[in-house]
Amino acid sequence: MSPAKAERLADWLRANGGAAPVRDILSRHAAGIRNADQLAQVLSEYEARWPGRINTTGKATIILAPDRSQDNSKDYVSYRQAAIALWQEAGTYAHDCYDELRALLYPQLPAQLPITIGLTAYGHCVGLTRTRWEYGPRITLFSPAFRRGGPYIRDIIAHELLHAWLYLADLKTDHNTDDWYDAVTRLSPLLLGHELAAKRGADRKSVRVPNPDWEPGNGTPKTLVRKVRNEDVIQHDEIARWPHSFRPPGYYLNQPAIRCPTY
Ligand SMILES: [Zn+2]
Numbered sequence: 001m002s003p004a005k006a007e008r009l010a011d012w013l014r015a016n017g018g019a020a021p022v023r024d025i026l027s028r029h030a031a032g033i034r035n036a037d038q039l040a041q042v043l044s045e046y047e048a049r050w051p052g053r054i055n056t057t058g059k060a061t062i063i064l065a066p067d068r069s070q071d072n073s074k075d076y077v078s079y080r081q082a083a084i085a086l087w088q089e090a091g092t093y094a095h096d097c098y099d100e101l102r103a104l105l106y107p108q109l110p111a112q113l114p115i116t117i118g119l120t121a122y123g124h125c126v127g128l129t130r131t132r133w134e135y136g137p138r139i140t141l142f143s144p145a146f147r148r149g150g151p152y153i154r155d156i157i158a159h160e161l162l163h164a165w166l167y168l169a170d171l172k173t174d175h176n177t178d179d180w181y182d183a184v185t186r187l188s189p190l191l192l193g194h195e196l197a198a199k200r201g202a203d204r205k206s207v208r209v210p211n212p213d214w215e216p217g218n219g220t221p222k223t224l225v226r227k228v229r230n231e232d233v234i235q236h237d238e239i240a241r242w243p244h245s246f247r248p249p250g251y252y253l254n255q256p257a258i259r260c261p262t263y
Contacts, residue, residue: 007040078112079095079112079113079114079115080092080095080112083095083115083116083117086117087117087143087260087261087262088259088260088261089258089259089260090117090141090143090146090258090259090260090261091115091117093146093150093153093258094115094117094141094153094157095112095115097153097154097157097158098112098113098115098157098161100154101154101157101158101161102161104190104191105158105161105162105165105187105190105191106161106162106164106165108165108168108169109161109164109165109168110136113136113137113138113139113161113164114138114139115138115139115140115141115157116138116139116140116141117140117141117143117146117260117262118140118142118143118262119142119143120140120141120142126141126142126145126156127139127140127141127142127145127156127157127159127160128140128160129160129161129163129164129167129173136164136167136168137163137164137167137168139157139160139161139164141153141156141157141160142156143260143262144260146257146258146259146260147257147258147260148252148255148257149252149255149256149257149258150255150256150258151247151251151252151255152244152252152255153258155243155244155247156244158191158243159241159242159243159244162180162183162184162187162242165183166179166180166183171183175236175239175240176200176236176240177200178200180239181198181199181200181239184196184198184239184242185197185198188242188243188246191243192243192246192247196234196246197234198234198239199233200236200239202230202233202234203229203230203233203234203235203236204227204228204229204230205227205228205229205230206225206226206227206228207225207226207228208223208224208225208226209223209224209225209226210222210223210224211223211224
């Protein structure tokens with residue numbers, strides 16, 4: 001950040017409530033900032049160390065977390081190293097899966113993403129991908145799932161990486177979207193070894209049914225159109241649970257557990 005830009009930012013912060021709007025964001029990097037001058041100083045140091053991570057346009061100041069991908073300093077360990085330190089065998093396995101699935105399915109993903117292992121929000125999820133503007137996608141794996149063995153975990157990671165890939169490709173990340181369906185259709189031959197013709201909405205069809213309120217001459221239509229489940233095609237809840245729902249019966253059974261020390 002140029003001194004002139006830091007001045008402008010300091011001016012703007014003075015006029016808009018001091019350092020408060022961005023102080024929380026910076027607190028990790030520079031605790032104890034009291035005023036706009038200090039903040040401008042810290043921001044210019046930040047800019048010198050991590051060029052291009054501060055974007056001051058109009059009223060918004062966007063401060064991105066450091067880009068560690070180019071950082072070879074001794075201060076930081078990789079996500080893989082951190083995961084191995086925290087979860088040993090399970091951390092190694094998760095990152096091995098990431099590398100393998102990235103090469104197979106998602107070559108556009110970064111070389112590493114953060115993967116944490118523990119409890120997932122909402123209880124019913126065995127995996128969860130959340131994205132935050134400072135960090136991008138982060139994957140959480142439900143620690144007890146490691147008891148079911150490698151193939152089960154690998155499929156959870158394949159599913160979560162699809163959420164991450166969609167997010168980074170600026171596509172819709174929910175299951176019930178054409179983007180999800182298109183990706184599942186494209187990736188299934190690679191992951192499952194067979195085609196999958198998934199079409200969103202195909203599991204619902206319109207049928208004509210008798211109208212229970214109809215009586216001769218009462219003016220109501222004799223039949224009504226109802227949406228019913230079309231059992232002949234792949235169901236939405238199967239697509240939402242891709243790839244697990246498409247594995248043959250017994251695929252995950254009798255696999256050795258992966259040790260996962262948590263607490
Ligand atoms: Zn999902």
